[in-house]
Amino acid sequence: MHPDIEAILSEQLIISVRQHPKLTTSIRYHARRGQLRHVLGGFYSTPEAADSFEVRVAAARAVxxxxxxxxxxxxxxxxxxxxxxxxxxxxxxxxxxxxxxxxxxxxxxxxxxxxxxxxxxxxxxxxxxxxxxxxxxxxxxxxxxxxxxxxxxxxxxxxxxxxxxxxxxxxxxxxxxxDQPWSELEREAHVLLRAAHFQDWVANHPVLIKGCLYFIDLAVPDLKLAVEVDGWQVHRTFDAFVNDRIKWNNLTLEGWTVLHFTAGTVADLVPQLQEAVAMLKNR
Structure with missing residues (x-):
């Protein structure tokens, strides 16, 4: 390929006859031979790069x-x-x-x-x-x-x-x-709690235990009541699986009552949370 065209493509990713009229003949020649490929408007790139995100963005910007x-x-x-x-x-x-x-x-x-x-x-x-x-x-x-x-x-x-x-x-x-839900299942839980006018809950509540900072999905801090909403999309790796269980054990040892809900059980969130609150208040 013409060395000037190669130099321009190495810097700009795309080339056009309009911007480089002195290279018109060479650009059209290489395009006919399949060594250049049309991208957008009057702009060309190499066949290998023409479909790349970077080249398409450069062409749209030029147009x-x-x-x-x-x-x-x-x-x-x-x-x-x-x-x-x-x-x-x-x-x-x-x-x-x-x-x-x-x-x-x-x-x-x-x-x-x-x-x-x-x-x-x-x-x-x-x-x-x-x-x-x-x-x-x-x-x-x-x-x-x-x-x-x-x-x-x-x-x-x-x-x-x-x-x-x-x-x-x-x-x-x-x-x-x-309340910044970190998953769609947490969002659904928040909507249910607000619709029921449930009071005194917070989302993503930070707790420091043995030098480790944990975030509880939903918590009633005054009662040390924790709710973990276990959506598979967020907890699908082995490391996440293990770390969640370490977190839950440490919360329990620190005196937290931990309830768990999944996509299949989140509909029971409000009544079971109300039951847990009543139980903890009557201790």
Missing amino acids: DPNGVFVRETAARLTHWPELDVGQIHVAGARRHQVKGYRFERRTIAPELVTWNGHHYLSAPALTVLDLAAASGAAIISDALRRGVVTIEDLEEALRLNSWRPGVQQLAQLVRESR
Whole structure:
């Protein structure tokens, strides 16, 4: 391949006739021979790299320099680097769809746009809301558990997007997340407790035992009553299985009463918790 083209691709990942008119003949020649492959617009890359996330992002950025990467694309570029991204999502002044890309006409409040030194991105709170709108509340739980956003961040993003369709449903998910459930099963438990107007419980309660810091899923601290909500998705590794049992034993030895609930028994949470509270108060 022409050495100038190789040098440009090593730095920029993509190349176009418009940006490099002196290389027009060479670019078209290598494209005809299959040594370059069309990516987007007038931009080309090598056949080996053309489908990569990095090249597709570079092409979208070149086509719409002022566009803001949103949704899964923004998540991959920020807090979720392992996310598999099918379409590259870009918000901007125009709307069109090309295979592998979605350019959506959308105005984003300046407060919800960030710059990472290479690209404009939706802020993490908006990214999380966008993903939650499509995939449900588990996205919010995961982002809160990993410290990607706070409830205050999400509430501010909602305020700045009060016009968007489905905002009431998103607001409900955020309200249900105010005690920061770390799994969907914990979220369900929180909803049940609030609906029953159960008092004096806290979520993710920290307890220091023998130099180890544990977090109890739900606790009534004054009664040393602990509730562990055992969702398989969070506790599916062998290490997690072992560590949970060490935690439960240490809590018991420190005088905590520990109740366990799973997806199959969480419906019994409120009556059994009420029964445990009554029993502990009458000791």
